[in-house]
Amino acid sequence: MGLPGFMAYGVALLEIVGGVALIVGLATRFISALFVLLMIGATLKVKLAVGLLGNGQMAGYELDLAFLAMAVYLVINGSKLLSVSQLILQKDSNEFK
Numbered sequence: 001m002g003l004p005g006f007m008a009y010g011v012a013l014l015e016i017v018g019g020v021a022l023i024v025g026l027a028t029r030f031i032s033a034l035f036v037l038l039m040i041g042a043t044l045k046v047k048l049a050v051g052l053l054g055n056g057q058m059a060g061y062e063l064d065l066a067f068l069a070m071a072v073y074l075v076i077n078g079s080k081l082l083s084v085s086q087l088i089l090q091k092d093s094n095e096f097k
Helices: 007-024 028-047 062-080 084-089
Strands: none
Touching: 007 028, 028 062
16 A cells, blocks of 8 residues: 555554544544544545445445544534543533533
């Protein structure tokens, strides 16, 4: 793919630790912003040549676009969701009442 091998460890770490952090609701906006960058990089570097729906041998980038949209949503609305970060920062939120 033309990328250095050590980047695989960083991506794997982000996907595992970042995924758990998103499930728990810790640093949602920051982790989601990293996922946005990851999805843009994956789409441009690997999946763009295959096309939107793929070529029959490899999947296209339609799922990557869906993940990108979800990550962008979490970057925009991340602090408005019920999360551990809200409990740690003890924000008084009236959005769920």
